[in-house]
Amino acid sequence: MTLPGGEISKRELHFIWIVDCSGSMRDDGKIQALNYAIKEAIPHMQRESENNIQANLLISALKFSTGAQWIIAPTRVNEFKWTDIEAKGETDLGQAFLLLSEILRIPPMTERGLPPVLVLLSDGQPTDNFKDGLEKLLSEPWGRKAIRVSIAIGEDANMDVLQRFIGDNERQPLLARNPESLTKYIKWVSTVVQTASARPKSQQKYYDGSISNVDIPKPPEIISGATDVW
Amino acid sequence: MNTTHEFQAGEPVHINSLNIVCNIEKELGSGTQGKVYSLISPDNTQLVLKWYFPSMATKEQYDILKSLIQKDSPSNRFLWPLALVKTPNKEGFGYAMVMKESRFKSFSLWLSRKIDPSFKVLLTACFELVQSFHLLHSKGLCYQDLSLNNIYFDPENGEIRIGDTDNIVVNGQDKGNVIGTPKFMAPEIIVGKALPNTQTDLYSLAIILFYILFLNHPLEGKIESSIKSLDLPSMSKLYGFEPIFIFDPSNDSNYPDPAFHENAIIFWSIYPDFIKRIFIRAFTNGITDPMHGRVRETEWQIALLALRDSLYYCKRCGSENFLATDSFVLEKLKIPVDLGGVNPDNNVWKQSNMAKGVQSNPLCWNPKCKTMNTHILNIRIDDRLFVALNHDTKLFLHHIDPDRKYDFSNPIAEVSRHPTDPGVWGLKNLSACTWKVGKANGDVIEVYSKQSFSLVPGTQIDFGTSKGVVCY
Numbered sequence A: 001m002t003l004p005g006g007e008i009s010k011r012e013l014h015f016i017w018i019v020d021c022s023g024s025m026r027d028d029g030k031i032q033a034l035n036y037a038i039k040e041a042i043p044h045m046q047r048e049s050e051n052n053i054q055a056n057l058l059i060s061a062l063k064f065s066t067g068a069q070w071i072i073a074p075t076r077v078n079e080f081k082w083t084d085i086e087a088k089g090e091t092d093l094g095q096a097f098l099l100l101s102e103i104l105r106i107p108p109m110t111e112r113g114l115p116p117v118l119v120l121l122s123d124g125q126p127t128d129n130f131k132d133g134l135e136k137l138l139s140e141p142w143g144r145k146a147i148r149v150s151i152a153i154g155e156d157a158n159m160d161v162l163q164r165f166i167g168d169n170e171r172q173p174l175l176a177r178n179p180e181s182l183t184k185y186i187k188w189v190s191t192v193v194q195t196a197s198a199r200p201k202s203q204q205k206y207y208d209g210s211i212s213n214v215d216i217p218k219p220p221e222i223i224s225g226a227t228d229v230w
Numbered sequence B: 001m002n003t004t005h006e007f008q009a010g011e012p013v014h015i016n017s018l019n020i021v022c023n024i025e026k027e028l029g030s031g032t033q034g035k036v037y038s039l040i041s042p043d044n045t046q047l048v049l050k051w052y053f054p055s056m057a058t059k060e061q062y063d064i065l066k067s068l069i070q071k072d073s074p075s076n077r078f079l080w081p082l083a084l085v086k087t088p089n090k091e092g093f094g095y096a097m098v099m100k101e102s103r104f105k106s107f108s109l110w111l112s113r114k115i116d117p118s119f120k121v122l123l124t125a126c127f128e129l130v131q132s133f134h135l136l137h138s139k140g141l142c143y144q145d146l147s148l149n150n151i152y153f154d155p156e157n158g159e160i161r162i163g164d165t166d167n168i169v170v171n172g173q174d175k176g177n178v179i180g181t182p183k184f185m186a187p188e189i190i191v192g193k194a195l196p197n198t199q200t201d202l203y204s205l206a207i208i209l210f211y212i213l214f215l216n217h218p219l220e221g222k223i224e225s226s227i228k229s230l231d232l233p234s235m236s237k238l239y240g241f242e243p244i245f246i247f248d249p250s251n252d253s254n255y256p257d258p259a260f261h262e263n264a265i266i267f268w269s270i271y272p273d274f275i276k277r278i279f280i281r282a283f284t285n286g287i288t289d290p291m292h293g294r295v296r297e298t299e300w301q302i303a304l305l306a307l308r309d310s311l312y313y314c315k316r317c318g319s320e321n322f323l324a325t326d327s328f329v330l331e332k333l334k335i336p337v338d339l340g341g342v343n344p345d346n347n348v349w350k351q352s353n354m355a356k357g358v359q360s361n362p363l364c365w366n367p368k369c370k371t372m373n374t375h376i377l378n379i380r381i382d383d384r385l386f387v388a389l390n391h392d393t394k395l396f397l398h399h400i401d402p403d404r405k406y407d408f409s410n411p412i413a414e415v416s417r418h419p420t421d422p423g424v425w426g427l428k429n430l431s432a433c434t435w436k437v438g439k440a441n442g443d444v445i446e447v448y449s450k451q452s453f454s455l456v457p458g459t460q461i462d463f464g465t466s467k468g469v470v471c472y
Helices: A023-050 A093-103 A130-139 A141-145 A159-166 A179-198 B059-070 B119-138 B198-214 B232-241 B262-268 B273-282 B297-309 B326-332 B347-351
Strands: A011-020 A055-065 A067-076 A117-122 A147-153 A174-176 B012-015 B020-030 B034-040 B047-052 B083-085 B094-098 B151-153 B160-162 B311-313 B320-322 B378-381 B385-388 B394-396 B411-417 B425-429 B435-438 B444-447 B452-454 B460-462 B467-471
Touching (some): A055 A093, A067 A093, A130 A141, A130 A159, B119 B311, B198 B297, B273 B297, B297 B385
Antiparallel strands (some): A055 A067, B012 B020, B378 B385, B378 B467, B411 B425, B425 B452
16 A cells, blocks of 8 residues: 655755864773764664654764864764774864865755754864854854854863854853763754754743744753762 | 662652552653653553653643643543652652553654555544544643654554643643744744644644645745745744745645655645645634634544545555545535635646536546546445445444444444355444345345345445445
8 A cells, every 4th residue: 555755855954073083082081982972872863863854864073183074974864873083183173163164055055954963072272273263164154053062071171162162142062071971962962952953842932032043952961970070 | 870860770660649669671762851761560561751850840840740640631542641750869750651552653754654554544543633632622621732743653553642741731821831843833822922722732733634644744835945944033934924825725825846845746636625625724714813713623523534434445556545525525514615715727726626527536646557436336324424335444333323423443334245256245234233224126124233235336224323325
């Protein structure tokens, strides 16, 4: 019994990991924790994506240390694999922003999509001129409309820079003080935020004409009782 | 590892009101409100525990749950809260409910065509959804956050389950934490003029029915495909401030774009007129007049069942098609023939079977077949119902007893084959009553329980509570 027609048409949702692999990430197992956390999140992303009737999830990743490079091109969630990355070098965040601004144009972005999700993971201070890069990124319409989330790995991260990346005072960077929190935040960002982009769920009762273009639910509450702290 | 509001496998959970102690089996999932765990219970009933995140474990939510637990579930289709759970070493609270069986799947699997249900299954699911919400609303309750994400169906038979019942509140009261998902939200909520109520539930229900039957959102046509980034402001405009039905007979500015909305076009050309008219009303009057313009549950129920009863199998390829019963059904459903203000040159009207003056069955929709099917056996009951008689057709009390509408509990008749002559079809009496059957040649016979009589056009059946006649 086969009915006519085909699958419902979905919009592309680009999900981009922006990963700091500077030398300091070698300390305290930070880069290992990050590699683990991203791999852990994959099955959850796949499950979430299966239930999504609107989004066709495409995941890509870029790393930055001395300079920035794309390491994974947009890949369908069911085919996405993470290869462990190593840490070495500086923290050229500005370069990362420039790379982002280049792909957030139409083309290669599509004419019919959903706000992309950009996740910045960093543990320290940028060592280049990140402001220019950020400005370039935000001058692109897809860059402006993107949901930008940042996760600080350890307390030495520059929260001010991470907050600027988010660009919305209602939301703060997430501070992961230990590997478990990092895993939790990464899992949250890869599932709940992904679906918020595709189906915003309003927690407020009244439409207040809010300026944010996507409603993002609150991140999970992590009460720190852990013993290891970065 | 924090343990103040999360559970580990093996931890005991005391459910005092049920007088049992269960153990956590594993975490099943995590949403925006809390986490869900499967439980191992002493008598092996499959239970789950939903435990709220601290920020969601409000007094308001607690009161809502308490109230829901005191009322009974409107039907067994709802995954209803059974017991509130509090435990001394954990922050906040949760509730226990019966686990959804694995045979129930998300509709997203149908939309992505990973599963292959029949029209019959889809229409059954649609009917059960409407019926369940009718029961919910009759209790003075409203769901608030209805979307494709909280309902499930069994692709084998169309049975449904409705989850996330912890947001259900009494209609009209200003309670609750969530108000909906934009694609499914009534326009008056999106623009901030109203809070969830049973009327807004009806709107969400109409969207869901359209999604299931047409594999497209009713407001996503040309205008949708021209939006580059579908974010909150553009969603608010598309679904709230400027909603236009893709098949609005008086406005084709949002007509389906063949590049992205092919499904809508295909399915719109298959379904009979009467159901299309109801959808037109749902998304024209239903948009402009929230209080009185929406299609009511009873109207959906009648139409969906008439649609299901009109299904027959193409003699050549076996595809499910719909009997041309438009004029009959339209009259019974009291659907006005005149759509009101329709432009006869408009695409939507031109495609309509009424415009083409189609009385005979349309060609089989299967592009590889396109056969004209004639002489489809059917039974007309009391001039009330029209049921196609296929090899697998069953009749229920719903069909033959006007006082037992929607009773599909046990079949009272089924189509059968003659034991020696495979070309002869019959109708078997599965009830305890004796039928009086008037054969086409004038003879009157009695058909006892478990007996069958041959299906010959012109045969009349007295079921006791109603009369039927076999036609084709």
